[in-house]
Amino acid sequence: MLINIIFIDIVFQNINSFAGYSRDELLLFNLLSQFWAFILMNIFLKNFHQLSHSVNSGELDLILTKPIDSLFFVCFRNLNIINMLRDLIPSLILITVVIKWDNLNVTLINLVIGFIIALLGIACSVALNLLATLPVFWLGYNQAFMDLSLTLEDSSAHSNLVYEALGDFFKIIFTVIFPSAISTAIATSVILDKSNPYIMLFISIIVTAFFIFLSKLLWGKALKVYNSASS
Amino acid sequence: MRIPIYFPTIKYHFLLFFTYPLELVAYILRYFVRVIFLLAFWSIVFEGIENPQLDYRNLLSYFLLSTAISDIVMSDNTNLGRAIRKSVKDGGINSILIKPVNVIGYYYSSTLGSLGVKNILSILSILLALIISPPSSIISVLLFFAFLINAFLIAFTYNIFEGALSLIFTEVGGIKNALHHITRLLSGQTIPFTFFPKYLQEILLLTPIPAMVYGPISVLGETSITEKVIQSYLVGFIWGVVLLFIINKFWVFSLKRFDSAGN
Numbered sequence: 001m002l003i004n005i006i007f008i009d010i011v012f013q014n015i016n017s018f019a020g021y022s023r024d025e026l027l028l029f030n031l032l033s034q035f036w037a038f039i040l041m042n043i044f045l046k047n048f049h050q051l052s053h054s055v056n057s058g059e060l061d062l063i064l065t066k067p068i069d070s071l072f073f074v075c076f077r078n079l080n081i082i083n084m085l086r087d088l089i090p091s092l093i094l095i096t097v098v099i100k101w102d103n104l105n106v107t108l109i110n111l112v113i114g115f116i117i118a119l120l121g122i123a124c125s126v127a128l129n130l131l132a133t134l135p136v137f138w139l140g141y142n143q144a145f146m147d148l149s150l151t152l153e154d155s156s157a158h159s160n161l162v163y164e165a166l167g168d169f170f171k172i173i174f175t176v177i178f179p180s181a182i183s184t185a186i187a188t189s190v191i192l193d194k195s196n197p198y199i200m201l202f203i204s205i206i207v208t209a210f211f212i213f214l215s216k217l218l219w220g221k222a223l224k225v226y227n228s229a230s231s
Numbered sequence: 232m233r234i235p236i237y238f239p240t241i242k243y244h245f246l247l248f249f250t251y252p253l254e255l256v257a258y259i260l261r262y263f264v265r266v267i268f269l270l271a272f273w274s275i276v277f278e279g280i281e282n283p284q285l286d287y288r289n290l291l292s293y294f295l296l297s298t299a300i301s302d303i304v305m306s307d308n309t310n311l312g313r314a315i316r317k318s319v320k321d322g323g324i325n326s327i328l329i330k331p332v333n334v335i336g337y338y339y340s341s342t343l344g345s346l347g348v349k350n351i352l353s354i355l356s357i358l359l360a361l362i363i364s365p366p367s368s369i370i371s372v373l374l375f376f377a378f379l380i381n382a383f384l385i386a387f388t389y390n391i392f393e394g395a396l397s398l399i400f401t402e403v404g405g406i407k408n409a410l411h412h413i414t415r416l417l418s419g420q421t422i423p424f425t426f427f428p429k430y431l432q433e434i435l436l437l438t439p440i441p442a443m444v445y446g447p448i449s450v451l452g453e454t455s456i457t458e459k460v461i462q463s464y465l466v467g468f469i470w471g472v473v474l475l476f477i478i479n480k481f482w483v484f485s486l487k488r489f490d491s492a493g494n
Contacts, residue, residue, distance in 0.1 A: 014426055148261040161272055
């Protein structure tokens with residue numbers, strides 16, 4: 001996190017604003033980006049990597065026989081909240097301290113809606129990464145798909161590329177088609193009153209609902225083609 | 232050390248990649264995604280600068296080169312260090328230790344093989360960068376390769392450091408991540424070196440970090456071998472040799488303390 005702050009400070013020694021964002025606004029963007037990254041990487045990606053291994057080793061059989069929703073189980077199989085908080089909290093505190101909040105135009109309603117959008121975006125992101133994991137059921141491999149999905153998600157809407165920096169075409173792509181912008185870029189834009197909060201909340205709910213539905217649908221189809229490898 | 236042993240290892244790991252054609256496509260796409268979005272970010276930054284020291288062509292060339300160099304010398308993802316670290320974790324290193332091969336040589340060959348496609352893409356990126364922003368003279372091209380050797384030496388020791396640490400510590404992921412982020416920023420890989428404040432540039436140029444990426448890029452604009460170029464080369468070379476010596480000792484030290492957990 002410290003490196004990110006140094007990065008932004010170096011950039012802002014050379015410019016006054018980035019796509020209409022000040023230093024503190026970009027730091028707020030980074031705060032949400034860190035939140036997304038920690039949740040996704042510490043909970044879900046570890047479990048999705050384990051899912052890939054389970055499919056090829058046949059260990060998935062054991063999961064399918066458990067009296068629990070299999071998708072829920074594979075998503076939350078390893079959940080080490082203490083470790084996650086240990087890593088997450090210092091980073092968030094550091095960036096929160098560094099931001100000069102007086103320089104930001106934040107209202108309570110935008111903050112609440114922005115935070116809800118951030119959570120919806122994380123759910124969307126989990127669905128996207130699950131979709132990138134599922135090819136393992138058909139092909140037996142998926143590593144490059146998972147890497148591609150994560151790189152695209154990270155590069156398009158989390159590595160300091162704010163929502164206003166995307167052109168109209170890419171705004172549609174990264175909001176609806178490959179919704180990587182919701183969790184950080186759109187949430188920040190809403191908190192800073194750069195986008196209409198109600199319209200963005202509505203779009204985020206629809207898109208997230210669709211991607212969760214799609215991932216559940218494809219999970220069901222994937223299970224149908226699953227051949228146990230354990231016997 | 233019998234060199235011919237390592238060629239089949241490179242070939243095997245290179246061909247292994249082609250077993251999964253769709254993975255290959257995804258891998259290539261990922262490479263371009265990385266570069267395109269990095270460029271998108273910096274082109275927006277450049278719109279906000281009144282008198283940029285680089286024009287857009289130079290910027291494009293800079294990031295093509297920085298991405299390619301960091302991939303070739305493995306300073307970005309420390310693939311060699313990671314291969315050793317993973318092998319220590321899953322016990323795979325035990326089967327290599329009992330074989331009559333040089334452990335580092337073996338892991339370097341296998342990593343080189345599995346990065347074959349990435350290296351091809353990186354070489355193409357370098358060629359593209361040189362077409363977009365041609366080097367000042369033939370001397371600058373020769374200097375580029377000389378500086379690339381320094382970059383390789385330093386990045387190699389950096390990788391071995393990660394691998395050697397994993398032999399004595401159970402978990403080195405945190406240290407690796409910290410070093411990785413510092414290197415990406417300070418080597419000039421994600422931010423053009425000219426963006427740093429002057430005093431910081433001067434301090435950093437005395438360390439081995441910029442020699443891994445910025446060093447080779449910086450000499451492409453040189454038309455002759457100046458005192459500054461020689462000084463910059465010597466700093467990188469001395470760091471490379473010194474680190475190689477230290478890391479060799481550290482590797483031997485770590486290997487002696489390695490407590491195998493495999494079967």
